[in-house]
Amino acid sequence: MKFHIETLGCQMNEHDSEKMYHLLRISGFEPADIAADADIVIVNTCSIRKKAEEKFYSLMGRLRWMKEKKGTILGVTGCIAQMEKEAIQKRLPFIDFSLGPSNIHKIGQAIETASRHKRFFDFSENGCTSLSFIKPESAKAEIKAYTTIMKGCNNFCSYCIVPYVRGREASRHSADILDEVRSRASAGVKEVTLLGQNVNSYNKGQNDMTFPELLAAINGIEGIERIRFVTSHPKDLSAELIDCFGKLEKLCEQIHLPFQAGSDRILNLMNRKYTIEEYKEKVGRLRERCADIAITSDCIVGFPGEDDAAFEASMNLVSDIHFDGLFSFIYSPRKHTAASTLPGTVPRGAATERLKRLQEAQKAITLRKHKAMEGRVTEVLVEGPSKNSSEEVMGRTRTNKIVNFVGKQEMVGTLVNVEITRGYANSLKGELRGAEQG
Numbered sequence: 001m002k003f004h005i006e007t008l009g010c011q012m013n014e015h016d017s018e019k020m021y022h023l024l025r026i027s028g029f030e031p032a033d034i035a036a037d038a039d040i041v042i043v044n045t046c047s048i049r050k051k052a053e054e055k056f057y058s059l060m061g062r063l064r065w066m067k068e069k070k071g072t073i074l075g076v077t078g079c080i081a082q083m084e085k086e087a088i089q090k091r092l093p094f095i096d097f098s099l100g101p102s103n104i105h106k107i108g109q110a111i112e113t114a115s116r117h118k119r120f121f122d123f124s125e126n127g128c129t130s131l132s133f134i135k136p137e138s139a140k141a142e143i144k145a146y147t148t149i150m151k152g153c154n155n156f157c158s159y160c161i162v163p164y165v166r167g168r169e170a171s172r173h174s175a176d177i178l179d180e181v182r183s184r185a186s187a188g189v190k191e192v193t194l195l196g197q198n199v200n201s202y203n204k205g206q207n208d209m210t211f212p213e214l215l216a217a218i219n220g221i222e223g224i225e226r227i228r229f230v231t232s233h234p235k236d237l238s239a240e241l242i243d244c245f246g247k248l249e250k251l252c253e254q255i256h257l258p259f260q261a262g263s264d265r266i267l268n269l270m271n272r273k274y275t276i277e278e279y280k281e282k283v284g285r286l287r288e289r290c291a292d293i294a295i296t297s298d299c300i301v302g303f304p305g306e307d308d309a310a311f312e313a314s315m316n317l318v319s320d321i322h323f324d325g326l327f328s329f330i331y332s333p334r335k336h337t338a339a340s341t342l343p344g345t346v347p348r349g350a351a352t353e354r355l356k357r358l359q360e361a362q363k364a365i366t367l368r369k370h371k372a373m374e375g376r377v378t379e380v381l382v383e384g385p386s387k388n389s390s391e392e393v394m395g396r397t398r399t400n401k402i403v404n405f406v407g408k409q410e411m412v413g414t415l416v417n418v419e420i421t422r423g424y425a426n427s428l429k430g431e432l433r434g435a436e437q438g
Helices: 011-026 050-070 079-091 101-115 162-166 174-186 211-219 239-244 264-270 276-289 308-321 348-372
Strands: 002-007 040-045 073-078 097-099 120-122 144-148 191-195 226-230 254-256 294-301 325-330 377-385 392-397 402-406 415-423 428-433
Touching: 002 011, 011 040, 011 073, 011 101, 011 144, 011 191, 040 050, 040 079, 050 073, 050 079, 073 079, 073 101, 079 097, 079 101, 079 120, 079 162, 097 101, 101 120, 101 162, 144 174, 174 191, 174 211, 191 211, 211 226, 211 239, 239 276, 264 308, 276 294, 276 308, 294 308, 294 348, 308 348, 325 348, 348 415, 377 402, 377 428, 402 415
Parallel strands: 002 040, 040 073, 073 097, 097 120, 144 191, 191 226, 254 294, 294 325, 402 428
Antiparallel strands: 377 392, 377 415, 392 402, 415 428
16 A cells, blocks of 8 residues: 655654654555555644644645545644544544544554544553654665654743643653664764754753753764754753854754744743843854854744834844844734733734735845855755756755755765855855865
């Protein structure tokens, strides 16, 4: 039987899909490139914003014909599955199974049950067991890989559904993480990204490595050339973690540090547990420790109670800090969250206009930063063919910027020196320098 996985959402969902892919492959199932060619279609969902939820239900409407015409087994996994639980059967009566994020290790059991024309649903929590951290192994050579180091979140930001769908924080033992990274390195992986809802709080209060100690241990693994991590919460960004930048040679000069709002009043409503001054102070320490560090962030506009002054505070923060990139969104109320009951709803039109202003400001900043790189020679990890030209390849700098340049496919997986010749809004253009030119 052939399977196809549609992944909606973030890197953590991508990694969960990777795990299911591995489990199904070793169980004898074959992957299909498109849903229409599959006997089993799994939709791995995200519920972080309303738009993602709407996209999911629209997709399921399109997939329903496969169930009715071909008898395709349809399953739903991920955060929407966990949020809706058994109620999803009423909204989608044609699906065969549904699993929460903590239960994807049961994907084979779910399919086997569905093949007997019985439905399978499981949304139970399994804590921090070995089953929570499946070690995926790809059938093809990989250059980059994700490794989950923890799951869940204890922060309960008032707008966020994560603690309700992924549970409370549970950290994976460092020995297990290091074994997985060594295994991936021996398989040819050059770059590893450590994943967690809040990696900064890894192993808090536990008798195991701290997060900075874990980074140092991975830094010593032969074969790994680059280390990244997401996502960081500003309140848990410790001095020890900041000191890792510039000290650990494999730790890339890049961090994603969401600020979410530039107003302390809005941050308090969001239950973020830091002030803007504290945020700016930590950014200052990062740049003092590592001058070339690239800092990206998240920002929500139109949060309940956000007036013009609060929005201008976010604009001012973006102007002051000069982020390398910014993921910005209009506030999307999520059920179960505290923010969904807050007064002071911002009209959609006003929120849309604010988002446009914010994104235009950040786009200009990013372009200036990219233009400033022109003439610089930087290290690039070649990832694959460029989308721009069959004669070009693409890769990323240590600061996670995309570079397109003329090169050979044999370079994929190698580190090369590239001179940046043009800076664009979303990427860089370059030319090979050094021995690779020949």
